[in-house]
Amino acid sequence: MTRRGGSTAIDGAIALIAILLVIQMWLLTATLESHLAGHPEPILPAAIISGILFAACSGLFLFIRRIDVDVQSKDERD
Amino acid sequence: MSGPNASPAGRSHQEISIKEQPLWRDEFSIQSATEKYVARRQFSKFLVLTSLGMFIGNLWILVRSWFVSRPSFAPQRVMGLTDIPVGEVKLFSYPTAEDSCILIRTAPDTFVAYSQKCTHLSCAVYFAAEQKRLECPCHEGYFSVEDGSVLQGPPPRPLPRIKLKRDGNDIIATGVEV
Numbered sequence: 001m002t003r004r005g006g007s008t009a010i011d012g013a014i015a016l017i018a019i020l021l022v023i024q025m026w027l028l029t030a031t032l033e034s035h036l037a038g039h040p041e042p043i044l045p046a047a048i049i050s051g052i053l054f055a056a057c058s059g060l061f062l063f064i065r066r067i068d069v070d071v072q073s074k075d076e077r078d
Numbered sequence: 079m080s081g082p083n084a085s086p087a088g089r090s091h092q093e094i095s096i097k098e099q100p101l102w103r104d105e106f107s108i109q110s111a112t113e114k115y116v117a118r119r120q121f122s123k124f125l126v127l128t129s130l131g132m133f134i135g136n137l138w139i140l141v142r143s144w145f146v147s148r149p150s151f152a153p154q155r156v157m158g159l160t161d162i163p164v165g166e167v168k169l170f171s172y173p174t175a176e177d178s179c180i181l182i183r184t185a186p187d188t189f190v191a192y193s194q195k196c197t198h199l200s201c202a203v204y205f206a207a208e209q210k211r212l213e214c215p216c217h218e219g220y221f222s223v224e225d226g227s228v229l230q231g232p233p234p235r236p237l238p239r240i241k242l243k244r245d246g247n248d249i250i251a252t253g254v255e256v
Binding site: 007010011013014017018020021024025027028031032033035037038039040043044046047050051053054057058060061064065068 | 118119121122123125126128129130132133135136137139140142143148234235256
């Protein structure tokens with residue numbers, strides 16, 4: 001992968017991570033509000049969804065690392 | 079090759095593969111293109127750590143909701159059955175002296191009681207007998223007198239309901255239902 005292509009892919013992945021993070025922030029505040037209001041029902045599903053979002057963010061981070069290594073290896077070969 | 083940039087193995091840093099180079103050389107590159115790459119990688123790492131923080135926050139709330147037991151309150155006599163006529167109210171404090179509550183006799187045998195603090199900004203609600211609802215004068219939040227649910231306005235939640243029990247000729251408060 002070229003450095004230009006790698007930059008575009010990383011920018012896209014960062015944008016996706018940022019979107020997932022905003023959803024996680026909303027989820028955390030909504031869960032806290034619900035907990036303080038004495039409604040425990042949505043807390044477990046919210047924790048599971050938050051875990052899934054974190055796993056997705058980690059996957060995107062590993063994707064970024066892989067592209068980084070690919071680009072650096074190509075630079076090294078060139 | 080020798081000189082100030084030579085490694086202990088006798089090779090210059092250009093000749094050493096990226097994986098063999100020390101971490102500081104990778105993180106503080108002298109090439110602007112590589113530096114942008116590093117900045118993006120570090121930023122994405124920061125974002126993922128923030129995501130981990132959010133996940134831990136959700137788990138913390140989950141653990142608290144499992145292990146923190148709900149408080150129980152001692153029963154307290156509020157008034158006698160015939161103390162107020164139908165459609166009238168009585169103010170009392172429950173479970174502590176700082177928690178003001180409002181009891182309404184909606185029918186000869188029906189009593190309901192709620193916390194008097196509006197769930198919006200804690201103004202004291204009052205019973206509007208003509209409209210048969212509880213009203214908050216601060217921001218015009220209205221609550222149903224039957225179940226304390228929000229009818230109108232900014233309050234985000236229903237009024238906490240005070241559980242009542244009839245014991246002979248007495249009305250007893252036994253708990254708070256949020």
